[in-house]
Every structure is written in structure tokens, then in C-alpha cells.
Amino acid sequence: MEVMTTAPAALSAASTAPAPVWARRAAHAIALCAVPSGLWRIAMASGVYVGYSDQVLRDVFGIPGWGVAYVVGLSVIAELAALFPLLLVSDRWRPLRPRTLAALAWTASTVLVLVALSQLVVAFTVESQTYMSSGTAQTVWGFVFAPLFAIPVLMTAVTWSYAKRHRARGRA
Incomplete structure (x- = not known):
């Protein structure tokens, strides 16, 4: 009779320190930071007035039309x-080895910093501001997209915490 054991899985989980509370909160905050802009984009794709004229939606964003799929798809991808x-x-599910996941996380952090910087440039260009029909719409847009700028900092902190925990495990 063969006895199956889960000792290696339990051993690997036990040898890695759990994520600190601040890192868990930061990871959840990242997921929440993407929600307002995603909802704003979905509202735009659904025809809810978000500050753009019908002509701008049609000519610039392709809404209605292919732009709906693009804007909704962008919202889904951003949230994922x-x-x-x-x-x-998380200690529950690891699709990749810790070193691979750490490398992927550092790459994602770098990309997020670059994307945030590029979005700042886009946000403050004259062309992007002329599409909005009012100052109120620009203010709402600013509040909705502002949480996205916290993501690079939070992601870098979570990645640093992950790498530190797994580097310590590798030395032990």
C-alpha cells in the first residue's frame, strides 16, 4: 500500500515567511486602484456621458463601433x-516558481512606472485636454484616473517584499 504525502508542498510553504500585512494590503489596493478608471471606460463605451461629445466619441474613439470592444477590453485587461x-x-496558488515570479514581478513594476510616466505626459498634453467638453468633466476624469498613479509605487513595494522573502528562503 502506497501512502501519498504532501510533505514537500507543506515544507516549501512553511519555509517561506508569509507576506507582511502591509504587502497584502498594498496588493489589494492595487486591484482597487484600477476599478474607477475601468468603470469610467465602461460607462464611456455604454454611451453614458463622460465629458466627450458624440463627435469625439465617434471620430477619435470609434464609439459606437470597434472602440467599444477596445475600451471594454482595455478595462478587463487592466483589472486582470x-x-x-x-x-x-498569496500562499494558496503559485502558477510559477518563485524566482520566475519574482523576475516577472520586477519586469511588471518597471513597465508600470514607465506607463505611469507616459500617462502623465498624455494627461497634460494640450490635445488630450481639448477633447473634454468642460472643466467639470476634466476634474472627474482626473479623480477617476488618479488612483492609477499609485499602482507603480505599490507594485514595486509588493515586489520588493516578495523578492526579499524568497531571497531569504534561498539563503536558509
Whole structure:
């Protein structure tokens, strides 16, 4: 009679320190930071007035038409990407080896910093501001997209915590 054991899985989980509370909270905050802009984009794709005239929606964003799929798809992809840091603080499911996941997380952190910087440039260009029909719409847009700028900092902190925990395990 062969007895199956889960000792290696239990041993690997036990040898890695759990994620600190601040890292878990930061990972959840990342997921929440993507929600307002995603809802704003979905509202735009659904025809809810978000500050753009019908002509701008049609000519610039392709709404109605292919732009709906693009805007909704962008919202879904952004939220899925924002859920990625939860893998770094979870002890339940690891789709990749810790070193691979750490390398992927550092790459994601770097990309997020670059994207945030590029979005700042886009946000403050004259062309992007002329599409909005009012100052109120620009203010709402600013509040909705502002949480996205916290993601690079939070992601870098969560990644650092993950790498530190797994580097310590490798030395032990």
C-alpha cells in the first residue's frame, strides 16, 4: 500500500515567511486602484456621458463601433493585470516558481512606472485636454484616473517584499 504525502508542498510553504500585512494590503489596493478608471471606460463605451461629445466619441474613439470592444477590453485587461500582485502575497496558488515570479514581478513594476510616466505626459498634453467638453468633466476624469498613479509605487513595494522573502528562503 502506497501512502501519498504532501510533505514537500507543506515544507516549501512553511519555509517561506508569509507576506507582511502591509504587502497584502498594498496588493489589494492595487486591484482597487484600477476599478474607477475601468468603470469610467465602461460607462464611456455604454454611451453614458463622460465629458466627450458624440463627435469625439465617434471620430477619435470609434464609439459606437470597434472602440467599444477596445475600451471594454482595455478595462478587463487592466483589472486582470491589477490582480497579478495578489499572487505575490498569496500562499494558496503559485502558477510559477518563485524566482520566475519574482523576475516577472520586477519586469511588471518597471513597465508600470514607465506607463505611469507616459500617462502623465498624455494627461497634460494640450490635445488630450481639448477633447473634454468642460472643466467639470476634466476634474472627474482626473479623480477617476488618479488612483492609477499609485499602482507603480505599490507594485514595486509588493515586489520588493516578495523578492526579499524568497531571497531569504534561498539563503536558509
